[in-house]
Amino acid sequence: MNQLATSVFDAEPIPPEARQEVEGLLASGDLFRYTAALDQPGPVQRLEDEFATLMGAKYALALNSCSSAIFLSLQSVGVCPGDQVLIPGFTFAAVPSAVIHAGAQPILVDVGDNYRIDLADFEAKLSSQTAAVVISHMRGHTSDMDRIMALCDAAHVPVIEDAAHSLGTTWHDKKIGTIGKVGCFSFQSYKLVNGGEGGILITDDEDIIARAVIMSGAYEHNWQKHRLNINAFAIHQNMLPLYNLRMNNLSAAVIRPQFAEIERRVNDGRANHDYVAAKLNMSPFIEVPKPLAPERRAPDSIQFNLVDFTDDEAHRLMAVSKSNGMAISIFGLHADNARAFWNWKFIGNIPELPKTRAMLMRACDMRLPARLTRADLDRVVSGVLGSIKDVKG
Ligand SMILES: *Cc1c(COP(=O)(O)O)cnc(C)c1O
Numbered sequence: 001m002n003q004l005a006t007s008v009f010d011a012e013p014i015p016p017e018a019r020q021e022v023e024g025l026l027a028s029g030d031l032f033r034y035t036a037a038l039d040q041p042g043p044v045q046r047l048e049d050e051f052a053t054l055m056g057a058k059y060a061l062a063l064n065s066c067s068s069a070i071f072l073s074l075q076s077v078g079v080c081p082g083d084q085v086l087i088p089g090f091t092f093a094a095v096p097s098a099v100i101h102a103g104a105q106p107i108l109v110d111v112g113d114n115y116r117i118d119l120a121d122f123e124a125k126l127s128s129q130t131a132a133v134v135i136s137h138m139r140g141h142t143s144d145m146d147r148i149m150a151l152c153d154a155a156h157v158p159v160i161e162d163a164a165h166s167l168g169t170t171w172h173d174k175k176i177g178t179i180g181k182v183g184c185f186s187f188q189s190y191k192l193v194n195g196g197e198g199g200i201l202i203t204d205d206e207d208i209i210a211r212a213v214i215m216s217g218a219y220e221h222n223w224q225k226h227r228l229n230i231n232a233f234a235i236h237q238n239m240l241p242l243y244n245l246r247m248n249n250l251s252a253a254v255i256r257p258q259f260a261e262i263e264r265r266v267n268d269g270r271a272n273h274d275y276v277a278a279k280l281n282m283s284p285f286i287e288v289p290k291p292l293a294p295e296r297r298a299p300d301s302i303q304f305n306l307v308d309f310t311d312d313e314a315h316r317l318m319a320v321s322k323s324n325g326m327a328i329s330i331f332g333l334h335a336d337n338a339r340a341f342w343n344w345k346f347i348g349n350i351p352e353l354p355k356t357r358a359m360l361m362r363a364c365d366m367r368l369p370a371r372l373t374r375a376d377l378d379r380v381v382s383g384v385l386g387s388i389k390d391v392k393g
Contacts, residue, residue, distance in 0.1 A: 096347050160184065
């Protein structure tokens with residue numbers, strides 16, 4: 001057995017400042033974001049102001065999940081029922097689900113063995129039918145945003161960044177989530193900031209934020225509480241459906257004090273990742289794909305490809321690593337994995353994506369939270385290498 005001091009699924013404690021704010025909310029019963037007075041912003045409004053500042057974005061809208069953020073982004077950039085939306089073939093099932101929720105048709109783009117969008121396939125599938133593009137920076141692996149933005153700008157197609165799991169990642173020193181028209185982030189417990197559930201979208205576009213705010217559930221004149229340009233909202237009054245995807249004050253109280261932790265979690269997570277990656281890369285049976293030059297990731301997990309493994313050996317590695325006490329999950333071999341496109345049966349016709357399929361059959365996924373110690377990391381490395389040795393001899 002090869003046990004870590006702590007499970008990789010254990011969260012970090014919530015900073016103590018959250019307690020006082022939560023106690024206050026429990027005492028007053030003031031849990032709904034829009035009970036706050038116009039001149040006294042409540043926790044959700046303050047979270048939006050702080051996050052927008054942190055990201056250098058003009059506007060932010062806090063929601064109950066990143067899935068809601070992606071759905072509202074699609075609605076707000078003008079995707080209509082029947083439209084096509086390009087998404088990567090390697091992403092979380094929430095992304096094709098958001099497209100279906102918007103009544104649109106997801107068009108899956110092939111992804112290479114470095115977990116990034118295949119640009120030839122992207123260019124071939126971007127067409128006059130494309131109403132929007134969602135780019136998932138899966139586990140922070142950033143596709144070539146220079147090329148993607150150039151192609152989409154030329155075609156006048158809005159780009160929505162699914163940065164659910166990439167808070168802290170940069171591209172040419174620019175924060176991921178600020179490159180496209182809208183950026184979406186998650187505060188679900190397995191992401192960098194843990195609110196249990198939660199999400200947020202950011203944009204510099206006044207019409208997009210106005211539409212998103214109203215559709216998130218700012219019914220009647222509640223949009224006034226956002227203290228944005230009244231004219232941007234007035235034209236949409238009573239014209240948009242209300243989906244009620246708002247964040248509540250308790251979530252904001254738990255999330256806000258963690259913003260001060262982001263920089264440490266990003267730096268520690270990156271150091272942990274790079275330490276483990278360097279050791280694993282010494283094995284002839286493992287390849288950790290290199291980042292693209294402009295990318296600086298904020299990983300809390302590691303992905304690596306098995307080299308020279310047969311299907312049978314890959315299956316045996318999953319079983320052996322599990323009984324060795326440090327389970328290695330292979331995206332495509334793990335039954336019903338929500339990141340394997342062939343499991344998205346709800347989208348209807350699933351296209352064949354040969355590169356994505358080949359990658360998923362050999363790509364391993366391990367959580368590597370920022371709080372792991374060097375001793376933990378050494379146990380992770382010896383656990384992985386030990387299981388590889390058990391299979392490959
Ligand atoms: C977690 C995740 C989502 C969904 O986020 P929720 O807040 O759980 O809805 C979407 N996309 C990616 C890439 C994710 O990792």
